[in-house]
Amino acid sequence: MNMFTCSKSYSDIPFAHRQPHHSGQCSFIHGHNWSFRFTFGCQELDESGFVVDFSNLRFIRDWLMENLDHAFLHNLDDAVSQKMVDQFREAFRPYPLESCSAEGIAQHVFHSIEPLLKEHHGERVFLVALEVCEDDKNAAKYRKVPSSSGGPSG
Numbered sequence: 001m002n003m004f005t006c007s008k009s010y011s012d013i014p015f016a017h018r019q020p021h022h023s024g025q026c027s028f029i030h031g032h033n034w035s036f037r038f039t040f041g042c043q044e045l046d047e048s049g050f051v052v053d054f055s056n057l058r059f060i061r062d063w064l065m066e067n068l069d070h071a072f073l074h075n076l077d078d079a080v081s082q083k084m085v086d087q088f089r090e091a092f093r094p095y096p097l098e099s100c101s102a103e104g105i106a107q108h109v110f111h112s113i114e115p116l117l118k119e120h121h122g123e124r125v126f127l128v129a130l131e132v133c134e135d136d137k138n139a140a141k142y143r144k145v146p147s148s149s150g151g152p153s154g
């Protein structure tokens with residue numbers, strides 16, 4: 001299968017996290033300016049010759065701002081963070097998820113945006129990958145594994 005792709009980035013969204021199982025400094029609450037680079041794919045372009053019209057992606061920015069901007073991301077099983085959030089509720093915009101590593105965030109946001117993309121743009125366009133960057137140093141990517149039956153390689 002051949003396909004077109006295009007990418008759209010959302011940068012400098014600040015939020016905090018902590019990784020309770022990390023043996024080093026990452027177990028302390030700290031923040032980053034995060035960036036999200038979405039890659040979209042399709043086999044047939046729209047009437048403008050686009051994979052997806054960037055002016056109709058407002059819902060992605062809205063989702064990121066409503067859920068992650070200035071939030072505190074913590075793992076669902078992180079009892080210490082949960083206790084802190086419960087006790088000092090006014091100091092946190094909590095966002096619990098399975099894993100708040102960059103990889104875990106990429107997976108979570110990918111699966112949160114995927115149904116919204118379908119809702120706004122139908123079946124023609126699909127989400128291929130999401131790269132999440134902590135500041136401008138570290139990045140993790142979550143992507144669809146190409147189907148083995150004649151799908152694209154790589």
Ligand SMILES: [Zn+2]
Nearest residue numbers: 026030032134
């Ligand atoms: Zn971090």
